[in-house]
Amino acid sequence: MGQGAPLITRRAALVAGAAVLAGCAPARPETSGGFSGAAVDRGHLLRTRADWPAPSVTKRVEVVIAGAGVAGLAATRALRQRGVEDIALLDLEDAAGGNSRASAIGGIACPLGAHYLPVPGDAAPEVQHLLEELGLRQRVNGRWRYDERAQCHAPQERLFFEGEWQEGLLPLAGVGATTLAQYARFAQEVERVRAGGAFRIPLAARERLRPWDGETFAAWLDARGFRDPQLRWYLDYCCRDDYGAGAGTVAAWAGLHYFAARHGFQPPGADSAGEREAVLTWPEGNAFLTRAMARPLGERFRGGRLVLRIAEQRHGVEVDAWDVATQRVERWQAARCVVALPAFVAARVVENAPQPLRALALSVRHAPWIVANLHLSALPWERAGMPLAWDNVVQGHDTSLGYVVATHQALDPAPGPTVLTWYAAPGEPARGQALQQPWTHWRDRAVRELSVPHPELPQLLVRVEVARYGHAMPIPVPGALTQLPKPPDSGRLRHAHSDWAGYSIFEEAFTLGHRAGLS
Ligand SMILES: Cc1cc2nc3c(=O)[nH]c(=O)nc-3n(C[C@H](O)[C@H](O)[C@H](O)COP(=O)(O)OP(=O)(O)OC[C@H]3O[C@@H](n4cnc5c(N)ncnc54)[C@H](O)[C@@H]3O)c2cc1C
Structure with missing residues (x-):
């Protein structure tokens, strides 16, 4: 612990003492919970079941969109903007949103996956327009202003480092001059890379990133002498947070992209130090956005439909889907189809899948993710040091990424029960294990980890729901x-x-979905 560690308040000390006496036990065995989120078994039917019955019903629409994640919803919205209303949007889940869906525990909304959107830059006009349509971005006196309810309220981030909470995620408490010098030099390096203009969101000219695509971010850092353990912990954390894989796995461009395409890297002491990237977030995470896109669709959204086959034909497209509710296969005939499915699924269901699709499906390496929502009867106790933030990270764990507080954006001044959304990226080799573990494994792991900064957590815990993602996102290797x-x-x-x-x-x-819907 650094010199001059703040005194723990009397109340906190009492609580901490009680928890120590209780042995920082894992969750009480009676803590209820289970799996939530992705219907893993439905998806796996594609490879485990072969005896699908013949279609028993045929329906006709102008366009079928297969997959109602962000891309499928964006394609649907773009089609409707062009006046195409005769649409069927099919998804195996009962709700639209894919990785950007939400749940609620004890009446408290919480994310099941994606939870924030950085304020989009001018390279993402499609996203800016969506935010304007939803009333989240407005021009006031000639300047763009974002809805304050959606902007992440302060405090935004804190790190449990050397036994206490500090502001921000970059380790600072008690770090030496060598570490600070490495922070400053890395910031300069990011600025140099940023000035070249190759890094932007969405990615534009990929060939301009080629110089950073040949080696891992870790190798790139090594080659430039960035070996300070605190800097390396932080950069590795950022990679795991964005890509579900560490600096030793992702390409150098991806590690740099995190900073160079956004707000840069602010070392302590810089003029901009302490400035946080403007982030939009909601209690239900990005499901706020996907629900807003799905809401006007009505009957056009068909949940509980596992797409089995997409066949391009001379006069149209045929899409067969398993209707989970009726246990029948439906045949959809359409003039066109937008395939907004993960590549490994698309390659399986698109008949005579074209070579680029097969190549992508074979090459994508996926990161598994675990998201555990912990329903607590009260907020964790405040101790001295940085107070509870939206994003709270505990240093010293290489698979978990800390937690966000689902009630952080609530305007209710009286703190009550809450949900902590705990994220873990167990790494590509652990996919099988991640899916096979019982939900209690992840409950106990989250509780064990979070009991270090919050010894009272097992006593506050009411319920835990665990979402598993075997193929959460592609790793940019x-x-x-x-x-x-x-x-x-x-x-x-x-x-x-x-x-x-x-x-x-x-x-x-x-952006990909929007453009597919427009073309
Ligand atoms: C845990 C986690 C946290 C994340 N956090 C963030 C974040 O904070 N901010 C951010 O910007 N991004 C985040 N992401 C990234 C997220 O993946 C993207 O933001 C976005 O949601 C991806 O949308 P998509 O449409 O490309 O894919 P998906 O969400 O994968 O959508 C594909 C859809 O296809 C459906 N589908 C699959 N197979 C079939 C089938 N056979 N038949 C019918 N439907 C099928 C799926 O159910 C799904 O709805 C996170 C991802 C995960 C997993």
Whole structure:
């Protein structure tokens, strides 16, 4: 602990003492919970079941959109903007949103996956327009202003480092001059890279990123002498947070993109130090956006439909889907289809899948993710040091990424029960294990980790819901961007999913979907 550590308040000390006596036990065995989120078993039917019955009903629409994630919803919105209303948007889940869906526990909304959107820059006009349409961005006196309810309220981030909470995620408490010098030099390096203009969201000219696609971010840092353990912990954390894989796995461009395409890297002491990237967030995370896009669709959205086959034909497209509710196969005939499915699924269901799609499906390496929502009877106790923030990270864990507070954006001044959304990226080799573990494994792991800064947590815990993602997002490994094929769009089939961007964020998925709907 650094010199001059703040005194723990008397109340906090009492609580901490009680918890120590209780042995920082994992969650009480009676803590209820289970799995939520992705219907893993439905998706797996595609490879485990072969005896699908013949279609028992045929329906006709102008356009079928397969997959109602951000990309599929954006494509649907763009089609409707063009006046195309005769649409069927099919998804295996009962709700639209894909990785950007939400849940509620004890009446408290909480994300199941994606939870924030950085304020989009001018390179993402499609996303800016969506925010204007939803009333989240307005021009006031000639300047753009974002809805204050959606802007992440302060305090935004804190790190549990050396036994206490500090502001921001960059380790600062008690770090030496060498560390500070490395922070400053890395900031200069990011500025140099940024000035070249190759880094932007969404990615534009991929070939301009080629110089950073041949090696891992870790190798790139090593080659430049960035070896300080605190800097390296922070950069590794950022990679795991954005891509579900560490600096030793992702390409150098991806590690730099995190900063160079956004707000840069602010070392302590710089004029801009302490400035946080403007981030939009909601109690239900990005499901605020996907629900807003899905709301006007009415009957056009068909949940509980597992797409089994997409066949391009001379006069149209045929899409077969398993209706989970009726246990029948439906046949949809349409003039066109937007395939907004993950590439590995699209390659399986698109008949005679074109070579670029097969190549993408074979090359994408996926990161698994775990999201555990912890319902607590009260907020964790405040201790001295930085107070509870929206994003709270505990240093010293290489798979978990900390937690966000689902009630952080609530304007209710009386703190009551809450939900902490805990994220973990267990790494590509652990996918099988991540899916096989019982939900209690993740409950106990989250509780064990969070009991270090919050010893009272087991006593506050009411319920835990765990969402598993086996193929959460593509990992931008070295070489993947250079080899990324272009979507093999034909007159009748358009492809849109964040897999085609090589990494997964809202802006990429939305822009790809929007363009597929417009073309
Ligand atoms: C845990 C987690 C946290 C994240 N956090 C953030 C964040 O904070 N901010 C951010 O910008 N991004 C985040 N992301 C990235 C997120 O993936 C993207 O923002 C975006 O949601 C991707 O949308 P998509 O449409 O490309 O893909 P998906 O969300 O994968 O959509 C594909 C859709 O296809 C459906 N589908 C699949 N197979 C079939 C089938 N056979 N039949 C019918 N439907 C099918 C799926 O159910 C899904 O709805 C996060 C991702 C995860 C997993």
